[in-house]
Amino acid sequence: MALAQTAALGKRAVVRTARQPANVVFPLIFPMLLLAVNAGGLRAETKLPGFPTTSFLAFALAVPFVQGALLATINANVEFARDIQTGFLNRLALTPVRGIVLLFGQLGGLITSAVVQAIFYLAVGLAFGVRLQSGIGGAAMLLLLETAIALAFASLGSWAALRTGSTEAVQGLFPVFFVFLFLSSMNIPRNLIEADWFRWVATVNPVSYLIEAVRALVITGWDWQTIGLGFGVAGALSIVGFALATHALWNRLERT
Amino acid sequence: MDGPRENSIEAHGLVREFKKGPRAVDGIDLRVDPGEIYGFLGPNGAGKSTTVHMLTTLLPPTAGTATVAGYDVVKEGPQVRKAIGAALQEAALDPFLTGREHLRLQTTMHGITGEERSKRSDELLTRVGLTEAADRKVKGYSGGMKRRLDLALALVHRPRILFLDEPTTGLDVQSRTALWVEVGRLAKEEGVTVFLTTQYLEEADVLADRVGIIDHGRIVAEGTPEKLKADIACSTVEAVPATPDQRGAVASVLERFGEQTTGYGPGSVAVQLASANGNLAEIVRALDAEGVVLSQLQIHEPTLDDVFLAKTGRHLEGAGDEEEQDSEQDLEPARA
Amino acid sequence: MRDTLSVARGVSWRVLHIFFTNKAFLLPSIAFPLFFFTAFVGGLSRIRQVPGFDFPTGYTAFQFVFVLLQSAAFAGVFTGFGIARDFETGFMRRLMLAAPNRSGILLGYTFSALVRWATVATVVTVVALLAQMKIGGDGVDLFGLYALALFLNVAGALWATGVAMRLRSQQAAPVMQMPVFLLLFFAPVYVPLNLLQGWIHGVASVNPITALLEAGRGFISGRPELTLAAFAIAAGLILGFAAWAVRGLRRAEAAG
Numbered sequence: 001m002a003l004a005q006t007a008a009l010g011k012r013a014v015v016r017t018a019r020q021p022a023n024v025v026f027p028l029i030f031p032m033l034l035l036a037v038n039a040g041g042l043r044a045e046t047k048l049p050g051f052p053t054t055s056f057l058a059f060a061l062a063v064p065f066v067q068g069a070l071l072a073t074i075n076a077n078v079e080f081a082r083d084i085q086t087g088f089l090n091r092l093a094l095t096p097v098r099g100i101v102l103l104f105g106q107l108g109g110l111i112t113s114a115v116v117q118a119i120f121y122l123a124v125g126l127a128f129g130v131r132l133q134s135g136i137g138g139a140a141m142l143l144l145l146e147t148a149i150a151l152a153f154a155s156l157g158s159w160a161a162l163r164t165g166s167t168e169a170v171q172g173l174f175p176v177f178f179v180f181l182f183l184s185s186m187n188i189p190r191n192l193i194e195a196d197w198f199r200w201v202a203t204v205n206p207v208s209y210l211i212e213a214v215r216a217l218v219i220t221g222w223d224w225q226t227i228g229l230g231f232g233v234a235g236a237l238s239i240v241g242f243a244l245a246t247h248a249l250w251n252r253l254e255r256t
Numbered sequence: 257m258d259g260p261r262e263n264s265i266e267a268h269g270l271v272r273e274f275k276k277g278p279r280a281v282d283g284i285d286l287r288v289d290p291g292e293i294y295g296f297l298g299p300n301g302a303g304k305s306t307t308v309h310m311l312t313t314l315l316p317p318t319a320g321t322a323t324v325a326g327y328d329v330v331k332e333g334p335q336v337r338k339a340i341g342a343a344l345q346e347a348a349l350d351p352f353l354t355g356r357e358h359l360r361l362q363t364t365m366h367g368i369t370g371e372e373r374s375k376r377s378d379e380l381l382t383r384v385g386l387t388e389a390a391d392r393k394v395k396g397y398s399g400g401m402k403r404r405l406d407l408a409l410a411l412v413h414r415p416r417i418l419f420l421d422e423p424t425t426g427l428d429v430q431s432r433t434a435l436w437v438e439v440g441r442l443a444k445e446e447g448v449t450v451f452l453t454t455q456y457l458e459e460a461d462v463l464a465d466r467v468g469i470i471d472h473g474r475i476v477a478e479g480t481p482e483k484l485k486a487d488i489a490c491s492t493v494e495a496v497p498a499t500p501d502q503r504g505a506v507a508s509v510l511e512r513f514g515e516q517t518t519g520y521g522p523g524s525v526a527v528q529l530a531s532a533n534g535n536l537a538e539i540v541r542a543l544d545a546e547g548v549v550l551s552q553l554q555i556h557e558p559t560l561d562d563v564f565l566a567k568t569g570r571h572l573e574g575a576g577d578e579e580e581q582d583s584e585q586d587l588e589p590a591r592a
Numbered sequence: 593m594r595d596t597l598s599v600a601r602g603v604s605w606r607v608l609h610i611f612f613t614n615k616a617f618l619l620p621s622i623a624f625p626l627f628f629f630t631a632f633v634g635g636l637s638r639i640r641q642v643p644g645f646d647f648p649t650g651y652t653a654f655q656f657v658f659v660l661l662q663s664a665a666f667a668g669v670f671t672g673f674g675i676a677r678d679f680e681t682g683f684m685r686r687l688m689l690a691a692p693n694r695s696g697i698l699l700g701y702t703f704s705a706l707v708r709w710a711t712v713a714t715v716v717t718v719v720a721l722l723a724q725m726k727i728g729g730d731g732v733d734l735f736g737l738y739a740l741a742l743f744l745n746v747a748g749a750l751w752a753t754g755v756a757m758r759l760r761s762q763q764a765a766p767v768m769q770m771p772v773f774l775l776l777f778f779a780p781v782y783v784p785l786n787l788l789q790g791w792i793h794g795v796a797s798v799n800p801i802t803a804l805l806e807a808g809r810g811f812i813s814g815r816p817e818l819t820l821a822a823f824a825i826a827a828g829l830i831l832g833f834a835a836w837a838v839r840g841l842r843r844a845e846a847a848g
Binding site for chain 1: 312313314315316334337338340342344345346348349350352353357360361362364365366367369393409413
């Protein structure tokens with residue numbers, strides 16, 4: 001029964017997203033626009049000695065995967081917070097459904113959206129001539145990695161939604177995530193960052209490792225160390241996020 | 257395994273305090289019998305919704321005990337939730353799902369699957385008159401349609417006890433009447449126990465078998481509407497003098513029969529009669545003896561508002577205006 | 593005229609009062625340009641080593657000009673957000689009823705955009721100087737740079753005002769923001785125009801913002817170029833968007 005309930009809640013989250021064109025189009029188009037802008041504007045970077053590839057598009061393709069997971073997180077958790085504000089969560093809480101199932105359903109829907117977006121980004125990349133160095137198996141691994149990344153952000157976003165119950169507060173996370181994204185190795189490999197302080201920030205920034213794991217599958221191949229580090233960071237963030245979200249859910253659902 | 261328990265609601269000394277907030281519910285004792293419609297009447301901020309949240313297990317009480325359907329609301333929350341259905345104050349619906357999709361989700365949450373799910377959904381859609389609108393998104397529904405869908409969702413698992421928190425607030429007369437009919441039918445034909453909060457006197461009067469009047473978190477009166485009115489009660493006589501200069505004379509005559517009261521037409525004099533069966537003939541004779549000419553004389557039967565006035569010193573209408581913070585606002589400080 | 597100025601004064605006082613007393617509005621307006629400045633200068637400074645990159649006053653000054661113009665354009669766009677919010681809350685109707693001359697409303701919002709940007713520009717400039725930005729231009733050049741940004745600020749405000757007056761909803765935010773974002777980023781953001789290659793070079797060559805950016809960089813390096821063209825474009829943008837905003841106001845009046 002718990003599985004059916006999780007599936008029903010996940011389906012509802014996906015349907016709700018799919019029925020709001022802005023929530024579908026924006027996460028698909030915005031990362032592609034940013035990719036186009038950066039791939040065009042920073043193409044000259046490939047001429048730097050030590051740059052790992054001759055295609056900046058291939059180098060930058062990793063960014064939409066992380067950015068897409070962030071956007072899916074914001075959209076889905078704004079809706080989650082709205083469920084709290086409108087009392088929809090109370091409606092669900094009045095059914096025999098277990099609290100953890102509510103969280104699983106929310107996360108499941110969000111991850112589904114993120115993976116669908118990832119398939120789109122991958123298709124666009126391939127259409128513009130990017131070839132995965134890790135091959136077809138790498139594409140499957142990439143989607144698996146996207147699932148892990150989405151779970152990491154999703155659980156942190158769900159924590160924010162459950163903790164605050166405010167759509168504004170969840171929307172306010174967008175700039176925070178954005179800061180993490182821009183202060184990472186999204187635009188340049190860490191070893192080529194000139195400013196020491198920025199290289200240090202990018203090194204302690206977990207988003208760098210998520211991007212680098214995706215990037216490895218695209219431009220390097222099966223670099224297990226980098227891929228493993230990406231999964232490890234995503235896993236660690238997921239565990240922390242999930243623990244926080246579960247605690248917040250416990251407090252939010254004061255039900256007996 | 258225990259056998260079926262009776263569909264009753266009982267609360268003893270129920271209290272809910274909020275951090276930095278008021279004592280929203282301040283020691284409530286009540287009993288609702290199986291199959292009864294219990295009207296919980298009070299102004300905004302009186303503690304109605306907080307009580308419902310506690311009885312439906314959404315909010316743990318600070319003190320006191322309560323059983324719903326024979327289960328303790330604190331210790332046996334899951335069993336309580338299986339036995340009850342609830343339509344809370346906000347018709348919490350997802351604007352992007354259709355009515356049918358809401359029912360599908362709700363039935364799944366209650367573990368109803370397969371053919372039974374479709375059958376039950378269709379049956380409820382028909383019952384609440386939403387068959388035609390079933391496949392439209394809820395954001396296009398009127399307030400009345402949303403309330404009806406809300407009721408259908410509360411009924412998917414055939415609950416033995418139904419909580420309705422201000423179910424007709426904001427509805428037009430037609431939608432309100434339709435909802436009353438359905439609630440009455442549920443109690444009479446299906447034996448469902450109904451706990452209904454309302455701030456409308458008429459709703460409590462028409463629908464409830466028994467009424468509890470709540471103010472500042474305490475039940476100030478309880479009984480059948482008839483008994484409550486009879487208890488305080490006493491009809492009101494309202495007289496309108498033919499000329500304004502006779503107002504004083506009219507008042508002095510009427511005050512012999514009871515205490516002057518307010519809330520009636522401008523220029524009229526009203527008194528609540530001292531005895532339940534005040535003698536209208538005597539009043540007419542006394543007025544005649546004083547040579548007073550009236551343009552109108554009316555006798556008003558007591559209402560639940562008179563009961564509220566008698567118990568709290570205020571009229572129900574507007575009593576909550578100075579404390580416009582019901583359930584949800586009340587809940588927030590506790591989570592801060 | 594006195595009526596118009598009086599309305600403008602009232603409107604701008606209110607907008608600025610909200611801006612300066614509400615950190616939810618003030619902080620993001622200042623933080624975002626600073627963040628972009630930090631991320632671009634810190635992360636991408638090695639780009640100056642790309643063969644052909646010969647900007648004389650360094651990468652900090654190169655990026656400062658972009659961030660200054662970006663902050664100017666977005667301070668204008670944010671004004672449109674405020675107008676849309678005022679429509680949603682009904683406050684705009686109050687203003688329309690109270691204002692004898694409604695053009696004063698436009699003037700007031702535009703003036704407030706200008707003050708907002710002046711605040712942001714001051715902070716960004718101070719931070720850039722603290723980061724030891726080199727300036728090659730003299731006082732007149734710098735005046736030219738800030739005047740150019742001011743023109744862009746007014747144009748941005750008028751553009752967003754026109755959109756807000758027509759759509760009268762906060763959901764119009766992407767419509768106000770996205771074209772400005774694209775215009776700014778389809779210009780030579782990271783490297784000079786001559787280092788852009790392929791489609792982005794073609795787009796940037798016809799993008800009016802490119803002239804503003806190149807002129808601005810000319811001012812700060814003390815080698816003014818495209819000055820006349822840049823000011824002509826900026827003035828043209830102001831005139832065009834002023835007509836757009838006034839017609840928007842008339843549309844809003846007609847809608848009641």
